[in-house]
Amino acid sequence: MGTAASPAFDTEALRRGIEGRETNTLLAMYAEDAELRVVDRNTQPSHPKVMHGRNEISDMLDEVFGREMSHKLEQCVVEGDHVAYSESCEYPDGVRVLSTSMLSLQDGKIVDQTLLQAWDE
Template identity: 45%
Template sequence: MLTAFKAVTGAAIKQAIEGRDARMLSSFYADDAVVRVIDRNNPPSKPREVRGRAAITTFWDDICGRAMTHKVETSIADGERLAFTQDCAYPDGTKVFCIATLELRDGKIVRQTVVQAWDE
């Protein structure tokens, strides 16, 4: 069953991420979207790139399927751009902090950059 189109807003991102709703998150992306992930294992010179909605769906299925909590703290919108911060925690106490920027086209995400830091 497909999730009905919902506009990409800070509130919608918060609802989907905090609810671990991979299907809703995937519905926010254009077919040709790209998600770049920058972290310790994927430095700025060689970020991980997840291309296309099918691969992005797999990406969100993995993240939302993990036993962890997500809290979207701050979101800022400016025209066709949106940014948000996210605090995550695993049951063992490991924490992750993410900041993401989104570029939108026709109400869908076409490019997302995620920078994340993990407890070591």
Template identity: 65%
Template sequence: MGTATGSAFDTETLRRAIEGNTGNSLLALYADDAEIHIIDRNAQPSHPKVLHGRGEIAELLDDVYSRDMTHKLDQCVMQGDHAAFTESCQYGDGTRVLAESMITLRDGKIAEQILIQAWDE
């Protein structure tokens, strides 16, 4: 487990937030002006979907955590104010999703995230 320099952000905090039943704990880890760049089959690298601020991030998390699915933090590596992690999810029907993220922390909060995700079709 790592801890970002001078912050309370650590692997177990991230695990509890990701594996929780709502997106509220995860949303609390983001800075007010955070950005998430999402890359997947619908938002390709040349035109990623970009969420600006906690309001847009909250909408995404509300949608994701309202679904019949589980979330698991598989791996997390932290170094200073950066972290990379793998999250696996599974819908009730067995469909799986795998997501890789690289985050930048500022004052112990997620300021930037690049999220690459793939799912069963």
């Protein structure tokens, strides 16, 4: 008797969502009770910004993708139930942002994400 394989993580949907600024595409990749932690200059490791569940994550995605800026998925590595990716962004005035994320998956959906980001200053 074989073992059922876990659903695959859709890296092309991740690319479409990020580069096309498609909030709904990205939101569909998260489990209902997912947790997202953001660490940056303002929300440092000892006090990260933490969002719980798709509603809070949706608010953050709407805010980020509502900004006038470009987004590019640079690299994405999938290993079992873990995903790592880097994203570069640029505002019209030339200010750049670089972020990296580590994801944990369950049944092909994101259940945990830690996002580190840095801006030009």
